Amino acid sequence: MLGGVLIAAAVVACAAADPSEPAAGERLRVVATTTQVGSVARGIGGEAIELTVLLKPGIEAHDFELTPAAGAALEQADLILVSGAGLEDWLDETLETIGGADRARDLSAGVSLLPSGDPHYWLSAPNAIVMAENARDALAEAAPDDADGFADRADVLIERLEAADAEVRAMIDEVPPDARRIVTDHDALGYFIDEYGLVFVGSIFPSLDVSSEPSAQEIETLVAEIRDQGVTAIFTESSVNPRLAAAVAEETDARLVDEPIYTDSLGPDGSGADTLDGMLVHNARVIRDGLLGS
Numbered sequence: 001m002l003g004g005v006l007i008a009a010a011v012v013a014c015a016a017a018d019p020s021e022p023a024a025g026e027r028l029r030v031v032a033t034t035t036q037v038g039s040v041a042r043g044i045g046g047e048a049i050e051l052t053v054l055l056k057p058g059i060e061a062h063d064f065e066l067t068p069a070a071g072a073a074l075e076q077a078d079l080i081l082v083s084g085a086g087l088e089d090w091l092d093e094t095l096e097t098i099g100g101a102d103r104a105r106d107l108s109a110g111v112s113l114l115p116s117g118d119p120h121y122w123l124s125a126p127n128a129i130v131m132a133e134n135a136r137d138a139l140a141e142a143a144p145d146d147a148d149g150f151a152d153r154a155d156v157l158i159e160r161l162e163a164a165d166a167e168v169r170a171m172i173d174e175v176p177p178d179a180r181r182i183v184t185d186h187d188a189l190g191y192f193i194d195e196y197g198l199v200f201v202g203s204i205f206p207s208l209d210v211s212s213e214p215s216a217q218e219i220e221t222l223v224a225e226i227r228d229q230g231v232t233a234i235f236t237e238s239s240v241n242p243r244l245a246a247a248v249a250e251e252t253d254a255r256l257v258d259e260p261i262y263t264d265s266l267g268p269d270g271s272g273a274d275t276l277d278g279m280l281v282h283n284a285r286v287i288r289d290g291l292l293g294s
Contacts, residue, residue, distance in 0.1 A: 031077040035266040084108030085119035105138035124195040125165035164277035168284040185240035188263040233290040257290035
């Protein structure tokens with residue numbers, strides 16, 4: 001979490017602004033915190049909004065540092081869309097400092113969250129649809145004159161997510177049930193695993209946080225689990241250094257799948273994983289192929 005001094009310094013550097021509803025002919029100024037939220041906002045808002053996305057592909061929300069430009073965008077926003085579920089733990093303090101909590105909308109509202117505190121709920125297509133519905137409603141509330149356009153574009157996005165959901169289920173169904181054991185870089189794939197019938201064996205970093213490395217005992221325990229359960233593949237993630245995963249793979253003779261899956265962030269432009277539906281299909285394909293050894 002960012003300290004108060006850092007937040008205050010960034011905010012002081014920002015130009016003062018008094019956000020209000022956009023005037024006639026002006027686009028709604030929207031700030032999205034993460035790449036996932038930004039993809040949804042862009043897809044539903046279209047040309048009716050002026051969008052700023054704070055995080056870039058490959059960056060974890062935990063690693064975000066408030067800059068003067070980000071502080072200014074938050075101050076000037078008509079609407080702030082957040083992923084929620086505890087992911088943006090820096091935002092409450094930021095909004096307390098600069099004001100604007102009343103302009104923030106939590107896109108996790110209505111999602112059944114895992115008791116583990118895992119905030120990566122968008123890795124389930126049904127949850128991603130809830131995210132899209134919440135974004136649609138927030139945009140319509142902020143700019144009622146554009147509500148019909150938001151609704152139409154949301155319908156298109158939801159149809160794409162429903163198609164992705166069906167495609168993901170079909171790919172996972174190709175993997176025999178006894179071969180669906182998953183080991184990942186860190187414990188961020190819970191919603192995908194639960195939704196699509198996989199089995200979580202363990203992770204290299206045994207938590208949601210990859211800022212501290214696992215102990216030697218934790219690695220030894222994971223190695224034993226991989227051997228005992230016959231895990232054949234270890235999956236790497238786009239935002240995590242694969243060094244430890246490679247060492248565990250070498251120790252256990254499991255394959256290291258070096259094509260990354262995306263959990264904390266969408267992929268960069270042109271990756272095929274740069275939208276929510278594309279990310280889900282990409283992850284399913286990498287997991288299916290890794291588990292099947294193809």
